[in-house]
Amino acid sequence: MVHGGRTLREEGPVYAPTLILDATPEMALNARETFGPVLPLVRVRDEEEAVRVANAERFGLNASVWTRSRARGRRIAARLAAGMVMVDDVLMNFAMPEMPYGGVRASGFGRMMGDEGLLEFSVVKAVAETRVALRRELFWFPYSTSRYDLLRRAAKVALGVRGRG
């Protein structure tokens, strides 16, 4: 621990910003939600290992990638198991109302904000109509062999695949 790790008495039940170096993925600190200003740092060798360690977590709400290379940031963002990824900042996607907010895995369900946030609270109804009323619809009785033949021909023409299909 290089900083913090205590409550600030003078300000009430407030925890000081805390930085933990050389944390390991197995630590409870990493495996559980801290809900406080605590940042455990896990050292990794390369990009590959970083993605593997990050994706081994139970949680997947808002991830952050810090890098000078925009291409690398985008590449890592694509590989992270998270509902949201922010490159070179934290949480500001929360202030972009058209971005869907939500997580994967143990980090919540569904989405709020964005178009998805509207669909989340809607139920879709499929309404089918008859555009042209036929005298007899396909599956209305009585059936006949001629209708079967018609449907068979239709299946061949419309659904069959030419050649070796």
Place this chain on the structure above:
Amino acid sequence: MSFTSAQLTTLEALCRRMVPLPEEPDPSAAVLARAVEARLAADPEASRQLAALLGILDHPATACLTGGVPLRFTRMTPARQDRWLRGWETSRVPARRTIFQAVKRVILSTWYGRPEVQAAIGHRGPLHPRKPSPHHARPLRAGGGAGGGGPRGPTSHRQFSKRTEIHRPIAPFREPVMSTASAEARPSSDTPPSASASSAEEAVRAAVGRARAAQAGWGALPVRERARRMRAFRGALIRRMDEVVETIHAETGKPRIEALGHEVFIVAGLVRAYEKRAPKVLRPRRVGSGLLVNKSGTKRYEPFGVVGVISPWNFPFSMPGIPMVGALFAGNGGVIKPSEVTPRSGSSSGRSATSSSPSSTTRRRGGRGWCTAGGRSARRGPSTRRR
């Protein structure tokens, strides 16, 4: 004779262009189309003629000949429909002008024949009741079938008014009356919530009941109208932001700039974005019908009913506010159970909307559906954890 569904669809589309009706899924246009049909049912010859016209108007070949694009009338965008109809109205070919006038007149006279439309424009109806009443002066039956019907009397009139409750552009939106939650269930009250689990459960049931009642009217509004009222809520929220910021600051201890930026700003910003997006996202969508060329398919988005939000303390205003804004835009009612640690911030989202706003704004509160249920009640019973 009655029209086929294709003819009715065409007629409905024409009604939409002739009369200012709310957008789909509002059924007013369909009701008006049915009324035209029912009205003409007394005159089989006129009915046959209109049916033939509708077939012609919605035929791709017709559009191709008159507008150069082989597109059915019902598949055109509203703007193109208007342009195309204008072409008929001002055509050099007399027959086309006649057709346009015939369609326009049958739709408009049916529309203005309705008592509630007459009431809305201040017309008190015919000077003296005519006897025997000609068929176009009688109450119109939605629902089609045999035309006619008896002379205007109490029975037929009641039947009529029942069927036209969907005519929202004219009938004002009735606000369901919201009773206030009992003091002990309101986190905004100074009285601490009672420790009785059963009364807490009752309070939640009551809140959900009120939300359900309010949702009936709110969910029936066109999305655009909900957006308009949510906009008023946004205005009310920003007018009272200092108060909301103070509440959040006092309860959580977070700096005021965070209370404003992470909470009020985000919720108001979401409302602003949804005012534009919601009408687009929630619009009914035509989808392909596979190989069934004579069928059509539409996806419609409907509200669930009442949405409950149980929210945490870290963002006491935006965490309940954000999903509730989405739920309201989608036409739901809502009940918020704020964190017991920050009961006032969570409920201020509801209060800033309901209590502050002038009557015009409070109406948008389908959000009256936005009532807050008692702090700990929505959970498993009384909790003693309170800071």
